[in-house]
Amino acid sequence: MTPEAYLTAVGACPGHRVLDRLGDKWVSLVLKELGEGPCRSGELSRTLAGVSRKMLTQTLRGLERDGLVARTTTGGAPSQVEYRLTPLGRGLREAMLVVVGWAEAHIGEVDAARAAYDGNC
Amino acid sequence: MTPEAYLTAVGACPGHRVLDRLGDKWVSLVLKELGEGPCRSGELSRTLAGVSRKMLTQTLRGLERDGLVARTTTGGAPSQVEYRLTPLGRGLREAMLVVVGWAEAHIGEVDAARAAYDGNC
């Protein structure tokens, strides 16, 4: 298929676009953290153990661009920046929590199925 | 961070694991298609315009392994294979539809925010 056709078929579907973003490595974790209250950049770095500064900034920029997260800088040196969810972001978080809830309730069945599948090799 | 620490913090979280899978390029589309009824492999190829045979098989294998999709072969030549959602898969599909619903309702706001952000460059 041509790249254009692919973009039309998949890239334009709202559901797919949003699921794709939620699947990004750090998006769900940022949403979870910010859901519990505004947070400074440094705090996020520490809480989301393992995220590099680059990816954290990149993730936050993407969410900010999509209107899901708001950024407030308390100018000065050393600079201070705070992130928090917008109403839109809180809405996405709620939807995400439905999936997370399903996951926590059924991950055992998934793992069992996986073990069974791998066993009957 | 060490790879192990990363795996512990992120890879083990049920919510993250499931969101990660839903973010896979073709998973959501397969779930959507199979949600409307069992389907042959060839039908899926045609409906999910743009998927390569390799990725389709790979996606279906993954879902099958997780107990979300069941595979039935009506042996013979030419061989026939049918895929359908398991009860577990239907449950995940329901959870996914919540996110998809949010996406369809709010994608306009996201696009507006994005346009505004890009405008104020």
Added chain:
DNA sequence: CTGTATCCACATTGATACTG
């Protein structure tokens, strides 16, 4: 403290050709 730029290793994906 926060954010950016560069480089690099790795995973993901798709084209192609081939086997039951």
Added chain:
DNA sequence: CAGTATCAATGTGGATACAG
């Protein structure tokens, strides 16, 4: 028809060093 194997291109994420 269904699935597999291989190779090449691309994208993604992270380490590091640097700038405001």
